[in-house]
Amino acid sequence: MDVGEVRRWESGALAHGVSDPFGQGPLPWLTGEPQYPGDDGRVVPWYVDLAASNGRAPRKPHLPGPRTADDVRRQIKGFATQAAAAPGEAIDFRITVDPPQEFTVDVYRIGHYGGDGAAQVTASPRLSGIAQPAPLVAGRTVSCHHWWQSWRLHIPPYWKTGAYVAVLTTADGYRSHVPFTVRDLEAPADLLLLLPDITWQAYNLYPEDGRTGASLYHAWDDEGRLLGEQEAAATVSFDRPYAGAGLPLHIGHAYDFVRFAERYGYDLAYADSRDLHAGRIDPDRYRALVFPGHDEYWSRPMRESAERAREGGTSLVFLSANTMYWQVELAPAADGGPDRLLTCRKRRGEGGQGEAAKGRTALWRDQGEPEQTLIGVQYAGRVPQPAPLVVRNADHWLWEATGATEGTEIPGLVAGEADRYFPRTPLPDTIERILLAHSPYEGTDGRRCHQETSLYRAPSGAYVFASGTFAWSPALDRPGHVDPRVQRATANLLDRICKRD
Structure with a gap:
């Protein structure tokens, strides 16, 4: 498959871009040279050829800057099995790497750091990557819940709550992302910022491969053409990466507010939509x-x-x-993980009629409960x-x-x-x-x-x-x-x- 064909699958993101001119926003962590622990324990740039330097001052990187992984070749893609966790807890990542090779995970916190927009808080050691099995597909629902665990991030007790991004990078220079939240719902604060992870997942077309991926908006036909809402998924899974670069299509809106609020010193706490749904707030x-x-x-x-x-x-x-x-429902995944399946019955005729349809997913205003x-x-x-x-x-x-x-x-x-x-x-x-x-x-x-x-x-x-x-x-x-x-x-x-x- 040539580059032209790979680019064809970007149509899903482009379709949503029509209604969101701001999209994912800037990626501030790409402005600096990432650093990693070398074999001798010293901190070195990942892209330097240490063997060729013969112990002298490292030469310029022998590879170009990081390239974005795609959903066709799946150079590196991943997701977190928990979207949010508290300091002292852990988050597990399931990651596929093709071809199998070493990779690293750099973790950044979004904020206002002298205008940079994010700060690196930790980095994994070099990890051994494997090519995980193909996603499972049931109807239009795509899930990667069967992937093996690749890395566990233990969140130190001293980490600040906030919006975080794990940046996945392969040895040959491909990069993807996994967003997550560090929360402390016991501590009072002036403002609780709620990251809209349910809406993010509704738009997620992973895998954006022209074949199997589906969101609540789109799916593909047998010839790789993008279909509309009438043929889209009714249920999508949180157990899968985000399409493309691995960031939700609308994530930039939240990050813009985070940088503003932290710059001016507002007392913030963080959570996500599923915390609100589950009654944890x-x-x-x-x-x-x-x-x-x-x-x-x-x-x-x-x-x-x-x-x-x-x-x-x-x-x-x-x-x-x-x-x-839209009114939605959340349900456990096949392995019992709570709130891992998102259902929204958009098409007419779904969910019954009259009293039988009451409480079923539909437009809130059509349920007699307008958002106004x-x-x-x-x-x-x-x-x-x-x-x-x-x-x-x-x-x-x-x-x-x-x-x-x-x-x-x-x-x-x-x-x-x-x-x-x-x-x-x-x-x-x-x-x-x-x-x-x-x-x-x-x-x-x-x-x-x-x-x-x-x-x-x-x-x-x-x-x-x-x-x-x-x-x-x-x-x-x-x-x-x-x-x-x-x-x-x-x-x-x-x-x-x-x-x-």
């Missing part, structure tokens, strides 16, 4: 739950947990759009070309010290997908409610549409903010997209929630 420990990225797929326990948080006085901050659109009753606005549609966000109610405290006035246009801030207020849809109970942007844009069908940014206060005193656009988090700390007005408005919101002086 006590919202009373936090002043707000923050949903920083594209978070489209919610289970009923997730929604009920968020509603309880709001009713108990914990604020909710939604920094994207198209949130809580929690979020304050709801999904309106895709934004084909970025448009300005138009400020409304500029005298509100959210826009204080931003320099924004009534009608100020913030270029490109309405992008990807947009939310708005639906007048015929019920609203949540509020003691105050305001729309802070009303932004026209041209929809996919050429019609005039609009986006809205919402803030309301629940009877409990909790604030619920919804940016209503994909572009809000990237404006906080994405190179080339930063907007000081959005940074200040977000700080105004978080400071008020955290009751900062």
